[in-house]
Amino acid sequence: MATFTDVPAGTKFYAEIEWAASQTLLRGWPDRTFRPLNRINRDAMAAALYRLAGEPHFVAPAVSSFPDVVPGQQFYQEIHWVADRGLLRGWTDGSYRPVRPIARDATAAMFYRAAGSPPYTPPRLSRFKDVQPGRQFYKEIHWLASTGITTGWADGTYRPGLPIARDAMAAFLKRFDQAV
Structure with a gap:
């Protein structure tokens, strides 16, 4: 049975949201909602x-x-x-x-720092159409992708300035916990 009334089984990031809730990393509201698309x-x-x-x-x-x-x-x-x-x-x-709200680029920097700022050389050419070399957090975004914590969007973008939603943060937290 789903922990949250607004995150039924089969919802994108369902397993990650359930994991984050079971670890008490991300909590819901008193009405038993998680509000997965709200910004964190x-x-x-x-x-x-x-x-x-x-x-x-x-x-x-x-x-x-x-x-x-x-x-x-x-x-x-x-x-x-x-x-x-x-x-x-x-x-x-x-x-x-x-x-x-925390943006996706700052999220990458935060996880990179939480991992101890490991040695990492980012690619000369970006794997994301919207993240060019020299951009703030370029290295951190590519480190996050190299670990599998993020995959970016299906259209080849990372969308660095976009605020991250609670459902995606649950996925990032679980992947970070497994990768680091």
Whole structure:
């Protein structure tokens, strides 16, 4: 029986969503929905990474490192944990932008960093039509593809600026857990 009312068996990424839920990496809403096509925000992504790491002991600072993240806020500790490890960074203005959706290019960078930034030389020619050499996170996107964590889209694109949906993030998390 499906865990979520809006993710019946046979749904794209069904197995990955069920896995992410069973690992408590991505949680649903009280109405038993997962909302697979909703975008995943940076605060929820911080929580998923923290959970994937086994919820290690970490004491968040009493005074926030970010002007837009306040003590007591949902995922306060998790946001500071990922920032402390350099997995997700803030913006040049010092903000974290917790409720901003995370884009696919930043997702690649986050997973690359979570893997320990392993030595990797990206291809001279891109495997994705929309990711050219010199683009921010070019290396990280190609590393993600080289591990099988992402395959990109059927049309040969990666769509780096597109916010990542919860269903695709469940797939990325499962593949990352298996690959790294």
